[in-house]
Amino acid sequence: MIFKRVGDGRPYPEHGTTSQAWSTVPPRQVRLDHLVTTKDTLRLNSLLDEDSTFYGDLFAHVVKWQGELYLEDGLHRALRAALQQRHVVHARVLELGD
Secondary structure (H helix, E strand, O other), X not given: OOOOEEOOOXXXXXXXXXXXXXXXXXXXXXXHHHEEEOOOOOXXXXXXXXXOOOOOOOOEEEEEEOOEXXXXXXXXXXXXXXXXXXXXXXXXXXXXXX
């Protein structure tokens, strides 16, 4: 198993965090098997593209809400990590209040 669960959508409230605000959240390692995805569809060309993070954040975006870690952005990075037999991904974790 790669992820804790595959979800479809964001069950947490809208947080309105901008790209600039995300950049202030320090990255940390997160185990893939602790993550719940918010997307259930994969774009293969994005997975195979080596430059897919060229214009975006180097780190995945994770939202912690009600004790769960939701992978908001970075599904392709997380899957590439799994394909390379890594069990963790570096992510920025935004903690929302319950």
